Amino acid sequence: MVQDAEKPSRKPRADSIRNRELLLEAAKAVFSAGGSGASLEAVARAAGVGIGTLYRHFPTRDALFEAVYRREVEQLSDLAASLAASAPPEEALRRWLHATVELAATKRGMLAALELAAEGRAELYAYSSDRMQAAAGTLVSRARTAGAIRDDLSAEEMLRAVLGLVGAWYRSGTPGLQDTVRRLVDVFVDGMRAGA
Amino acid sequence: MVQDAEKPSRKPRADSIRNRELLLEAAKAVFSAGGSGASLEAVARAAGVGIGTLYRHFPTRDALFEAVYRREVEQLSDLAASLAASAPPEEALRRWLHATVELAATKRGMLAALELAAEGRAELYAYSSDRMQAAAGTLVSRARTAGAIRDDLSAEEMLRAVLGLVGAWYRSGTPGLQDTVRRLVDVFVDGMRAGA
DNA sequence: ATGTTATACGGAGGATGCCTCCGTTTATCA
DNA sequence: TGATAAACGGAGGCATCCTCCGTATAACAT
Known part of the structure; x- marks a missing residue:
């Protein structure tokens, strides 16, 4: 391992x-x-x-973050696998993003860890990054193959965009509005549909 | 004034x-x-x-930001007015968001000012915030009236979401990818269309 | 001009946080 | 029960942040 x-x-x-x-x-x-x-x-x-x-x-702040939230990242990774096996492509992708967002909403600090992972600044803390990229990649490529989503968008880009969007709410105060954020993520996912 | x-x-x-x-x-x-x-x-x-x-x-960092980028905010505000008068609703909205994003991409620091404005943490630095909210509000409500976009989304929410999305790229390094960000903003705007 | 006074200036200083470096302590192993 | 590799802890140098207040000066009155 x-x-x-x-x-x-x-x-x-x-x-x-x-x-x-x-x-x-x-x-x-x-x-x-x-x-x-x-x-x-x-x-x-x-x-x-x-x-x-x-x-x-933990030589850097980021290293500490990765270690603290490693377990959660693994859960998300597992969730991706199980959704990929049990739900239709677009639905799976949407549900996974919702779960990701919810986790970020619940645990302050988790957001930072996920953003790190999404930025994929390799070398350091590679583990979480790999897991997240792989999880997102699986779901995205499956949806793409099924023709459910446009194909000019990488999994990494999607993940980063969604996390950024979430961050706009959860970074600086303004908590609680989980419904709002959920809705906004849905807007983004809708926009990913194949038909442009 | x-x-x-x-x-x-x-x-x-x-x-x-x-x-x-x-x-x-x-x-x-x-x-x-x-x-x-x-x-x-x-x-x-x-x-x-x-x-x-x-x-x-400038008693706070934010106050300084607002003052420094006040001119740019005014330009965006003016642009919104002129787009509202000259382009079809959805097109106008999209173009304005692109312009906003581009400005954030060009001037490092502008992003922070816009995020402040989007958060609408009233009282302080109210001016820029008002201008941005008004500009976004005009375009959104026009598009909504025309039936071009869904109506469960406020102008403030949209603006914040888009800036968050942009921030995911421009905040921590990873510059240059303006095309990518542009594409992601388009995805979001597509997702705003009425039909869900 | 010159005096008065409201305003503004400047930077010292206390507080906090980052990160490194190294003398001291201690768990492991022979 | 040493010997020693490994880990500990926190002092200290540096960079900010922000406040406070003695000093300087521009505006106004005479």
Whole structure:
């Protein structure tokens, strides 16, 4: 999977593993409360750990984001697979986007993680990005093959556009309006239909 | 218009007016180069003015943004009026959105100003917000009356959605792809058509 | 001209956050 | 029970943000 064995050198230290876990929990809490721009020193403080330890485990803010929201990304990825197997192409795509948006609405901070994944700035944090791209790609290409949607639009572009749209609401305050955002996503999906 | 006379107290000081102008010029330059997050101290430095003076004239970053891009907002507002008078409803709306997007693409920093305007967080910087809302409102309600677009979508929602979409590209790097963004805006506009 | 005073100026300073670096501690392994 | 690789923690340098207030000066009155 992801953790290749590499070197059989030495067993990882117990405190290291524990601190990593503490940091992830603290980060989830802090990002939920304060948004994705929250202070990393606050995260370290909440975890009861030195700031240096935080940076050693997660060299960048983005790395921390990816780790915190990895589980959610996996869920979305799984959902894509199951929708692809059980719903008609356009319906599947729409439902998946709704789920994505809902997740972003629920967990403040998740949005940032998804945007990172959508930007596909490879190398770093590649994992989540790959999963999301693959998930979106599956649904889009299936819909395209079925002739349900226009073909001048890549999965990556679609994902990014939808997340941007969502971000316009959830980034700076103005919460709660999930219905509105849902409607706007629908507008976009309608616009993707084949007939132009 | 905007400058109501209020109190006939005293003539504004010459240095005050001059510094305000210097600050606006400097801000435009700095924001163009460094994006909307550029340091305000850098702006003050570029203007050859103390940081205190900057804050006195523009108490918040947003206030500075509004002032810097006020002219552009007015142009968009005028464009909306002229399109409303000269093009068929849907066409007018589409062209106006394209123009808005293009402006955001050209001037780094403009995007931030427009997003502020679209959020309509009243009271502060109300002026630009009003102009943009009015411009979008005119075009939307005309198209709606003509039966060209669905009616469960407000002008504000549309504007915000489109700017969010654009922001997904222009905020964090990935420049140049104006064609892509244009295409995505078209998708959204297509989705707004009446028939759902 | 010159004095008075409302206004504006400038930047020091306190606060916060980022990230690095390195002396100290500690878990693992022999 | 050492030896040592690995991890810890936080001080410190740097960059902002924004406020506050002593000083300077433009506008007005005489």
